[in-house]
Amino acid sequence: MSFQSTPQPVSTSLTGGQALVRLLANYGVDTVFGIPGVHTLELYRGLPGSGIRHVLTRHEQGAGFMADGYARVSGKPGVCFIITGPGVTNAATAIGQAYADSIPMLVISSVNHTSSLGKGWGCLHETQDQRAITAPITAFSAVALSTDDLPGLIARAFAVFDSERPRPVHISVPLDVLAGAISRDWSAEVVRRPGRGLPVAGTLDDAARRLQQARRPMIIAGGGALAAGAQLQALSERLAAPLFTSVAGKGLLAADAPLNAGSSLCVQPGWDLIAQADVVLAVGTEMADTDYWRERLPLSGEVIRVDIDSRKFNDFYPCAVALHGDARQTLGALLTRLPDEVRDPREAITAVAALKAAIRSGHGELQALHQQILDRIAAVMPADTVISSDMTQLAYTGNYAFASLGIRSWLHPTGYGTLGYGLPAGIGAKFGAPRRPGLVLVGDGGFLYTVQELATAVEELDSPLVVLLWNNDALGQIRDDMLSLDIEPVGVLPRNPDFVLLAKAFGCTVHEPQSLDELERDLRRGFAHAGVTLIELKHACACR
Structure with a gap:
């Protein structure tokens, strides 16, 4: 863990909302999507002069989807400001979408005064337990019960985005915390976490050996491999392995690359080709039926999985080798363990060309x-x-x-x-x-x-x-x-x-x-x- 701070004028006259906006700016947030409401006014007090652009949406669901699109294109977390109660429930669908597709999103909402939480007093926008609404569709959902809770919760959110499987985070801030004066100026306390790291050497050796011995290796890459395009291309070429992607992984190989099998695992020609693999290397992909349009792929060979989510290693497709780590670093380490010579790709190239022709003609x-x-x-x-x-x-x-x-x-x-x-x-x-x-x-x-x-x-x-x-x-x-x-x-x-x-x-x-x-x-x-x-x-x- 490293600690970075940008010198700022010391001021304890900042409210929790103002300091929170400054902190987000110091984490590199440049855009927030949302609709101001009576319960988020203290957040909006902090926006002028912060360097953060506010985009007025016309519905909180739109704010969530815009944050999702921003994140998918930029690679940075999308951020929204929403009100308690109906703002949170309106945005819940977009939060759920980002959760399902592993999109980094930071949702900052208000919530009623701390003294009223869970008491059912009938306060404006009151819900019985707002955190419970979003907990199942976020990496974590938390309530800041004091201004001093805010820097730790934001640091935890960015730790998810930087070090874990990126998913939405929801932080509720009570009205009295948003409006209350901070006890010290933490608005420049930016905590950065180390990256996702590498699997252990012995596991990498095992995976490299299986890939080298494979007669018909193939690769499936997903949204978790977007930073590993160069390594995937090198691995595909060296092993003469057709490379399929999920929808989230579209574009990882050049469109005209002869081994690019595309996102074709949802149609019969794709299923027919992957069924021939004796080893499948799955990189940063959930391998879900929403990509495949069938309950299970016809995999008859071994599966080697590279993922930062250890829960994926023994789910619907238990794997022979589990490589828990960053996709780019892990594939780079595999390449150093494989012989430099490139296999004869002609058979694989012919198979991919036949696949593409079959899709268009079918x-x-x-x-x-x-x-x-x-x-x-x-x-x-x-x-x-x-x-x-x-x-x-x-x-x-x-x-x-x-x-x-x-x-x-x-x-x-x-x-x-x-x-x-x-x-x-x-x-x-x-x-x-x-x-x-x-x-x-x-x-x-x-x-x-x-x-x-x-x-x-x-x-x-x-x-x-x-x-x-x-x-x-x-x-x-x-x-x-x-x-x-x-x-x-x-x-x-x-x-x-x-x-x-x-x-x-x-x-x-x-x-x-x-x-x-x-x-x-x-x-x-x-x-x-x-x-x-x-x-x-x-x-x-x-x-x-």
Whole structure:
């Protein structure tokens, strides 16, 4: 543990809220998402002059999703300020999504006066036990019962982000603690923790030996491996091992890398290929069915796992070797233990090429249409575009059929699978990487969950954000699931508003392409516009 502090004028006239904001700034926080309320006024007292930008969202769920998108693109924790009670419950869905997908998020909320906690006095925004609401969906949830508790809790939160599996943290601060004077100025006390470290040498030796002896090794990499792209590429090439990724790991290999098998473990050609592996190296991935679209992968060989979460080593896929440590450092150590010579990759390259061909030729009618849309997107989008996708059929196809050009470029709510993620996460990503163009893929159903955040986007953004609304006038996936189970469709054919008029009311530039050629034209125009563009593509028009 190291201790860093920046000299600041000593002042004990600071309130707990003011000092907390200064402390966050000293930890490198530059943006917070939220909606001020009567219970967070003391936090907002601290914002002017702090160097932290406040982004006004239109719903606390939007604040959480924006913090999520910011974190996924920047690699830094996303931060939100929310009120007690309804603010916390509104944000809980976004917190749950970040928990499921291992996203670092710091949620600072108010809570009622310490003297009232748990007493049921009927105070404004009162909940019986606010901490208990978020405890199951956070790395930890705590209440600061005094101003002196705050620096320790913030240090603990950043220890989770820096040293453990990154997940959300919720810290509730009672109103009297926010407003109370601090006893000493701790606002510059920044505690940094050591990194995630390496597995023990003997375990690394064992893993290297098994990989070297493998006849058909393959790799699966997830969001926990985003910092290890160079090591994964070297390992894949040296072992002649096809490399699959989870959705969170899209872009870890170059799109045209001959051993890049993509995020294809959710379709039959991917399952067929991974079934041939005699050793699978899984790096920074939960190996969850939300990525695979089936209960269990057909793994017949040994599994070697690299993870910072020791609970993953003997869950659904017990492993032959457990490497508990940082992905980049661990893979680097494995490379030093493997022979320098590169195996003959021709057989593996042929298998990956056949996999990609089988995916494109095996599309159903709807997926083939999605592929055409995705191809038009790929043809015109700038190379550094961030795509944020909602739970919509177009994105489901894109998860495996769209090749990302780099990491942190395809954001999808994989684990929790919540509707309404795409738009606010895409907005948050713009604050995490302001100059990168943004593209949101959203269906008509999910769009209505968080459409109000268009107000934030139009108000705040001065660089391209294109919202591609795939409108099939239905909850299409659920309708199709009902039909496949011989259930009469109920509640899946809603009446939609006029999305064009709605977007114009928010101040968006709007296009309504009537064909794929027009879609490509309008996408190009959207990426050239320094602001928010909504493109409504209706299913019938896309078929032309």
